[in-house]
Amino acid sequence: METTEQTQEELILGFLSESGDDYTSGEALSGKLGLSRTAVWKRVEALRTKGYRIEAVPARGYRLVEVPDRLTSLEVSPLLGTHDLGRTLHHHAVVGSTNEVAFRLAQDGAAHGEVVIAEQQTSGKGRRGRAWVSPPGLNLYFSAILRPELPPQRAPELTLVAAVALAENLREFGADAAIKWPNDVQIGGRKVAGILTELSAEPERVHFVIVGVGVNLNCQAEHFPEELRETATSVALARGERVHRAHFAARLWTRMEEWLELYLETGFDVVRARWKELSSTLGQDVLVRTDRSELRGLAVDIDPSGALLVRTEAGQVERVLAGDVEQLRPRQPQSAR
Incomplete structure (x- = not known):
């Protein structure tokens, strides 16, 4: 689970992100987080060590310049x-x-x-x-x-x-x-x-x-x-x-x-x-491969459960629950309503 320090860092990043290109004063961050300005500075320094570029300007505050390309x-x-x-x-x-x-x-x-x-x-x-x-x-x-x-x-x-x-x-x-x-x-x-x-x-x-x-x-x-x-x-x-x-x-x-x-x-x-x-499938001629068979026809709809409905050359509409679909030749996609 997240630590208090991580949560505070997330909040700082959130406030700085909301400010965009504007600066957020240390006093404002201090008030929002309930921390001293020294504690805010320490959290900013911790973020910098993790790859965040945060600009600090006296009398103006902090501005988020660059975020590392991570997914934490x-x-x-x-x-x-x-x-x-x-x-x-x-x-x-x-x-x-x-x-x-x-x-x-x-x-x-x-x-x-x-x-x-x-x-x-x-x-x-x-x-x-x-x-x-x-x-x-x-x-x-x-x-x-x-x-x-x-x-x-x-x-x-x-x-x-x-x-x-x-x-x-x-x-x-x-x-x-x-x-x-x-x-x-x-x-x-x-x-x-x-x-x-x-x-x-x-x-x-x-x-x-x-x-x-x-x-x-x-x-x-x-x-x-x-x-x-x-x-x-x-x-x-x-x-x-x-x-x-x-x-x-x-x-x-x-x-x-x-x-x-x-x-x-x-x-x-x-x-x-x-x-x-x-959908890119409906309105297309398709080949459907399942574990047991192959089916060719026109993908005409999905039914109320999400199964694919395929009209074969014989005119029958087959219900496909699972399988691999190959679109045989391009047609303009259309919605079946």
Whole structure:
């Protein structure tokens, strides 16, 4: 858990961030924190040793000039607008998989909204046992612990909730993102993010859900394995400049919490409608591969549970619960209403 010193440092960063390019006097910080001006100065010095550039000018005060590109609570918490999500942050320099760490924490009683985040994963998990490429210090890899009051059969809907929030956040950051069913987000037809949802449940209720998200933010083409360079991308590649990772994470968690609260309050229909607006799959000729078969046809809709509806050449509409989707030839994406 956070120490008092860490909390005070977060508050100082929050106040300085709110001031932007303006200076905040030591007296003002002292009053807001209930500390002496000497104690404020010590906390500022501690932040400087951690990589923060904080300018101090006599008779004017302090100004935050530069924040290190890290994803600890010091960087993220001052930017958060959530009630629960990300308020307790378990930061790791390196983990095997954030989903695995989050699952263990949830089994041990971690609360709703706690997040595991890593600068690097050595065994990042994608769908169907695939690896997720996770180079250090460039992208966003996290897993959120959720404890919604839902029956287990509705838990897959949370993947679509997360996908809507993620696609909207990417658009806010200048990337024309779209959702590929069931759990990928694309920019220009190339994968930029993936979502992996895992749960622990009884027949009648969910104990917890782990929503794992990986987003390629700042990696370049050379960071991808050669076999993925034609099919993967990053936000930096798409928009031509780096992304502030802590800002992106904080905005994403705020948006995820907003969508989660709306979903739990009103049901899946509002999520389904927005998902369809953001979809890159609907209206496309697709090949769906499952463990047992292949299915070709036109992706026409998702049903009220989030399953993909595919109209075959024979005119039958097949319901797909899980599988890999390949878009066979480009069409203009359209929403099925």
